[in-house]
Amino acid sequence: MDITLPTIPAGVLVLLALPAPYVQALIQRPAWSRTVKKVVALVVALVLTAVVLGFYYVYTGDTVPAWPALVLLAIVVTQASYVMVTKSTASALEQRTSPPRY
Structure with missing residues (x-):
């Protein structure tokens, strides 16, 4: 099984x-x-994957047959970014932008 990701959308x-x-x-x-x-x-x-694929389709007119692989790529990169890089700052942003609890 050969999974080929289009370079620009990926x-x-x-x-x-x-x-x-x-x-x-x-x-x-x-x-x-x-x-x-x-x-x-x-x-x-x-939603992120749908937006990227939508812009790619509008710009080129080509459909991307590897969209399931792109969905998995988005999930993996988003979660890896959270765990390895943005956890503390994203958590702080969540606390600051949440309404106060009484």
């Missing part, structure tokens, strides 16, 4: 997935359960 997706944990931090709240936060992470990766 590169753009990786570049946009690196700061994606900050977008997720703006959306989610600290009080949400771990399961809801995981669902938000998946939705952010899916």
Whole structure:
């Protein structure tokens, strides 16, 4: 089985997935359960992939047959970025942008 990723969509997706944990931090709240936060992470990766593929289609007119691989790439890069680079700052952003709890 040969999985070939188109270079331009994959590169753009990786570049946009690196700061994606900050977008997720703006959306989610600290009080949400771990399961809801995981669902938000998946939705952010899916939307990011759809946006990249949409722009690629509008710009070139070509469809990308490897879209499942690009979805997996977005999930992996987003989560790796969170775990290895942006965890402390994304968590701080989530705390600052959440409404206060009384």
